[in-house]
Amino acid sequence: MDRFFKEGKDVFVKPATVWKQIKPGMKFVFYQSHEDTGFVGEAKIKRVLLQEDPMQFFNTYGDRIFLTKNELKEYIKSQERWKSGWKSRGHQKKKLWMAIELEDIKKYDKLIKPKRFVPVGGQYLRE
Numbered sequence: 001m002d003r004f005f006k007e008g009k010d011v012f013v014k015p016a017t018v019w020k021q022i023k024p025g026m027k028f029v030f031y032q033s034h035e036d037t038g039f040v041g042e043a044k045i046k047r048v049l050l051q052e053d054p055m056q057f058f059n060t061y062g063d064r065i066f067l068t069k070n071e072l073k074e075y076i077k078s079q080e081r082w083k084s085g086w087k088s089r090g091h092q093k094k095k096l097w098m099a100i101e102l103e104d105i106k107k108y109d110k111l112i113k114p115k116r117f118v119p120v121g122g123q124y125l126r127e
Contacts, residue, residue: 009066010105011061012099013066023048028042029041030043031118033118038113052096
């Protein structure tokens with residue numbers, strides 16, 4: 001979380017699992033899963049970009065991405081290992097990745113505990 005709130009990073013990169021539902025102008029809420037768990041801040045989604053090769057996001061965003069190049073390479077490897085069984089059954093479709101560019105990043109004064117469990121992939125919230 002410090003990378004967003006203290007270091008000024010404003011681009012979140014992840015596999016493109018729900019990209020069709022994410023639109024500019026939507027609120028992006030930061031959930032902290034370690035230490036004191038809960039919602040710790042928010043931002044507004046400025047833009048969403050899709051790529052087959054997530055390393056290409058560095059050409060667009062440089063060091064604004066919250067992960068370093070080495071961290072993103074490791075993340076990509078972990079995703080490939082997780083999908084290896086699926087690929088070995090004849091499915092070779094290229095996986096898309098998304099970069100979510102954020103603006104108006106704000107840290108909450110006080111952590112907010114969610115009413116329900118938050119899965120690793122995140123969840124949609126309704127106000």
